[in-house]
Amino acid sequence: MADNNNNNNNERRRKLAVFAGLLIQQTERKVLSHLFTHSQNVNQAITLACLRKDEKPRIEGYVESVIPRYDPDDFREHFRLSRESFEAVLTLLMECNEIPQPGQDGLRGKMPILIEKQLLIFLWYLGNNETFRSIADRFGVSMSTAHECWRRISKTMVSKMASRFITWPHTQQAIQDTTEGFRQLSHLPSILGAIDGTHIRIKAPRVRPDTYINRKKFPSIVLQGVCNSKMLFTNVYAGWPGSCHDARVWRNSPFYRSRNTTIPDGCHLVGDSAYPLEPCLMTPFRDYGNLNQQQKMFNRELSRARQVIERSFGQLKGRFRKLRDFYADDMELIVDGIVSACILHNICILNAEELVELYDEDQEIDVNDDLMVPFNNHAAGVQRRLYLLNLMM
Known part of the structure; x- marks a missing residue:
């Protein structure tokens, strides 16, 4: 009889041990899940903070995909020049050889963007009452790059083109x-x-x-x-x-x-x-x-x-x-x-x-x-x- 009681007690202890182990595992899983979720939240917060630091998420492909689909009236309405005048100005700027392009020295040490895109940024700023922040968002560049595009294009036009067209x-x-x-x-x-x-x-x-x-x-x-x-x-x-x-x-x-x-x-x-x-x-x-x-x-x-x-x-x-x-x-x-x-x-x-x-x-x-x-x-x-x-x- 005593042996049976001992066996029952041992069985009870074993089951309690198993149950306790399951509780511990569940607790560990909850803790790990909580830590993982917290880590994800932290990573998301860091990502959002970085985006805020770099102004805001940028629009990709406006110059490459959207502008080519503009009809002549749309292009002129947005950039205040016809495509023909735009191409003429672009050719003149390229002939000046004053503005860095990919493969040359960059904008303040950065990889330069095409003159065409720089001119579009310049014309958008001149033709619309928008800030550099919104322009940077539209053209997928940083505010500093948008400002630098404006500076370079305007300086080049004044120094190289004024004497040719204001005569x-x-x-x-x-x-x-x-x-x-x-x-x-x-x-x-x-x-x-x-x-x-x-x-x-x-x-x-x-x-x-x-x-x-x-x-x-x-x-x-x-x-x-x-x-x-x-x-x-x-x-x-x-x-x-x-x-x-x-x-x-x-x-x-x-x-x-x-x-x-x-x-x-x-x-x-x-x-x-x-x-x-x-x-x-x-x-x-x-x-x-x-x-x-x-x-x-x-x-x-x-x-x-x-x-x-x-x-x-x-x-x-x-x-x-x-x-x-x-x-x-x-x-x-x-x-x-x-x-x-x-x-x-x-x-x-x-x-x-x-x-x-x-x-x-x-x-x-x-x-x-x-x-x-x-x-x-x-x-x-x-x-x-x-x-x-x-x-x-």
């Missing part, structure tokens, strides 16, 4: 063609260009921000432009703070310093009342209610010729939306971007490219309205204007 009529034939073109717009003779200034809204810089606040109380820089009758820019000058009057920008521009050799005798520019009257720059008679019919006629004819520069600015800002609100920190890159836009504007006109959108400059009241010119009219300019007035009679 002043120096030859006798070019001067004759230009004055004849204005003759089709106005009865005022001998016009070699229309001049005006437009304000590019910017983010106020950290250094002396007050100097960039214009009369309409927003920060800007001034773009001074001269164009011909075809709305081609023949001279541009950008970078002066928005608080500066158009006349001051004109008097401090390189074009003004070379005006005696640049503008031949007998020819002149036309500008609005914000500019001083000089032999090389005709402005309208100020209307205080005492103008005679001949003076009013002179003003009308001058206005017909001068409106071409307003339309040029309207096309420029209509095509390249970044020029409406150019919020960036690097002032030098802003100026390069503005000049680059003027170059592309001329290329589009030379290619007879249809405008996608026209920006109405009338929406922006001239910040120089009703300001008196801070310079006295040139006596020779007064005599020149009277001569032209009598010539038109």
Whole structure:
């Protein structure tokens, strides 16, 4: 009997041992499962943190797969140039041999991307009001790479292409063609260009921000432009703070310093009342209610010729939306971007490219309205204007 009890006890102990072992195994499995799950969560957290650190997940294949499927209208709507103009600019940039490509030195030590992709990034930034963060996401690159593409393309265009596409009529034939073109717009003779200034809204810089606040109380820089009758820019000058009057920008521009050799005798520019009257720059008679019919006629004819520069600015800002609100920190890159836009504007006109959108400059009241010119009219300019007035009679 005692032996049976011992056997039963032993059997009971064995079963308890087996049961305890099973409990231990189950506990170990639960612990291991918990640790594995925790490890996965940690890995996912690390991955998400890395993605956040590198902005956000990027879109792959936009340049390689999506853009080739755009029809001509879609391409022009997105990049503000036709495919033909894009290919022409791309060829010019490649001929400059200034921008690294795969197989050459990279962007700040990184593997460079194709010039075609760099140009697309540049055009997207110039033609749309988007940040480098969203552009980097769209084109599948880092923010630093997108910014570097912008810097390289704009620098190359300004240094290598500006003198080719923003040209002043120096030859006798070019001067004759230009004055004849204005003759089709106005009865005022001998016009070699229309001049005006437009304000590019910017983010106020950290250094002396007050100097960039214009009369309409927003920060800007001034773009001074001269164009011909075809709305081609023949001279541009950008970078002066928005608080500066158009006349001051004109008097401090390189074009003004070379005006005696640049503008031949007998020819002149036309500008609005914000500019001083000089032999090389005709402005309208100020209307205080005492103008005679001949003076009013002179003003009308001058206005017909001068409106071409307003339309040029309207096309420029209509095509390249970044020029409406150019919020960036690097002032030098802003100026390069503005000049680059003027170059592309001329290329589009030379290619007879249809405008996608026209920006109405009338929406922006001239910040120089009703300001008196801070310079006295040139006596020779007064005599020149009277001569032209009598010539038109």
